[in-house]
Amino acid sequence: MSEKKAGFSTTCVHAGVAPDATHQAIMTPIFQTSTYVQDAPGQAKTYDYARAGNPTRTALEQSLAALEGARHGISYASGLAAVQAVVQILEPGSHVLVCDDVYGGSGRLFRRLFAKYGIEFDFVDMTQPESVIAGYLKANTRLLWVESPTNPLLKIIDIAQLARLTRPRGIPLVVDNTFASPAFQSPLALGADIVMHSVTKYIGGHSDVVGGCLMLNDDALHEQLRFVQFAGGAVNAPMDCFFLLRSIKTLALRMERHQHNALALARALESMEAFEQVIYPGLESHPQHALAAQQMSGFSGMISVRIKGGFEVASRFMQSLELFALAESLGGVESLVNHPETMTHASVPPALREQLGISGDLIRFSVGIEDVEDLIADVEQALARTLD
Numbered sequence: 001m002s003e004k005k006a007g008f009s010t011t012c013v014h015a016g017v018a019p020d021a022t023h024q025a026i027m028t029p030i031f032q033t034s035t036y037v038q039d040a041p042g043q044a045k046t047y048d049y050a051r052a053g054n055p056t057r058t059a060l061e062q063s064l065a066a067l068e069g070a071r072h073g074i075s076y077a078s079g080l081a082a083v084q085a086v087v088q089i090l091e092p093g094s095h096v097l098v099c100d101d102v103y104g105g106s107g108r109l110f111r112r113l114f115a116k117y118g119i120e121f122d123f124v125d126m127t128q129p130e131s132v133i134a135g136y137l138k139a140n141t142r143l144l145w146v147e148s149p150t151n152p153l154l155k156i157i158d159i160a161q162l163a164r165l166t167r168p169r170g171i172p173l174v175v176d177n178t179f180a181s182p183a184f185q186s187p188l189a190l191g192a193d194i195v196m197h198s199v200t201k202y203i204g205g206h207s208d209v210v211g212g213c214l215m216l217n218d219d220a221l222h223e224q225l226r227f228v229q230f231a232g233g234a235v236n237a238p239m240d241c242f243f244l245l246r247s248i249k250t251l252a253l254r255m256e257r258h259q260h261n262a263l264a265l266a267r268a269l270e271s272m273e274a275f276e277q278v279i280y281p282g283l284e285s286h287p288q289h290a291l292a293a294q295q296m297s298g299f300s301g302m303i304s305v306r307i308k309g310g311f312e313v314a315s316r317f318m319q320s321l322e323l324f325a326l327a328e329s330l331g332g333v334e335s336l337v338n339h340p341e342t343m344t345h346a347s348v349p350p351a352l353r354e355q356l357g358i359s360g361d362l363i364r365f366s367v368g369i370e371d372v373e374d375l376i377a378d379v380e381q382a383l384a385r386t387l388d
């Protein structure tokens with residue numbers, strides 16, 4: 001069966017995996033090995049050493065590639081290891097344009113680690129692609145790094161429009177697709193060159209594995225990135241590969257429920273007096289709702305709100321929630337709540353945080369797959385206790 005033509009749910013269940021060659025086990029075996037026996041010196045079969053390759057990881061990489069309709073998938077020990085790999089293919093003296101409210105950890109990696117290797121980063125608002133190119137592109141710009149929807153403000157960046165501007169200039173466009181997941185957004189089809197995911201989030205989906213990946217079509221870029229993976233060694237353990245293969249089978253189902261719950265919760269939040277603003281790309285009130293509807297096939301499960309009363313009220317509210325766990329991360333089956341200013345985005349320079357609007361009153365929800373009535377009831381009881 002051609003995997004490219006299959007629907008997304010079918011791809012999730014079948015892509016990259018085939019019954020094992022030895023015993024026809026339907027699930028991919030966990031090859032918990034560091035090395036492989038050779039027939040004669042220097043005559044390895046497919047695998048020689050597990051940093052270079054492992055059959056469980058190969059199956060995962062094929063499955064990940066299929067999720068984004070890509071020729072190549074490369075799997076890493078974390079999302080940030082995947083980010084790091086992309087920057088490591090650049091030469092010192094390169095310049096990178098990054099969207100301004102990029103994931104805090106990616107920004108920290110760029111500012112605090114790579115800046116000292118002579119790579120220059122500018123963080124700019126990319127919601128107006130033409131002004132990014134006109135205003136910030138330099139002769140040595142070698143990469144554009146974009147997230148959409150962004151974290152935590154859920155701004156939407158027009159990927160197709162950016163790609164139309166970067167392609168003719170030969171500047172690779174990388175899209176961190178973690179928030180949308182492959183279920184709802186296909187950046188490669190929109191013209192991007194590399195897709196990145198923190199598979200710790202929706203792809204893993206059960207808050208039990210840290211991992212990352214890149215998906216792409218270009219063979220030359222793939223060779224360069226494969227070398228970084230092999231030479232640097234930020235690979236996943238075989239057991240984690242297995243967990244991820246298992247998770248991917250239910251990705252389509254989970255994402256439908258995440259977005260169903262998020263839309264219902266966002267509407268309920270909008271009707272509550274306590275919130276100044278509810279930010280969800282699926283709401284008509286989102287300033288870029290039309291663009292979101294055009295470039296995404298669903299709006300995913302992340303909601304941000306501004307609560308009236310600032311940090312004090314936000315803090316009491318978050319501690320009063322019972323179903324929503326107060327924790328970093330997102331995309332798992334259980335609902336989480338996060339305070340970006342003091343948690344996920346604490347490493348963003350305060351001036352930039354203020355300029356972006358990541359303030360004390362901002363709360364981010366990762367909506368899980370529970371019954372949405374229970375989630376709404378939890379918000380109501382927490383508000384009642386907070387405002388008491």
Ligand SMILES: *Cc1c(COP(=O)(O)O)cnc(C)c1O
Binds near residue numbers: 079080105198
């Ligand atoms: C979590 C996250 C990352 C980093 O991934 P890790 O798996 O934590 O290393 C990168 N981008 C986004 C959007 C994320 O949410």
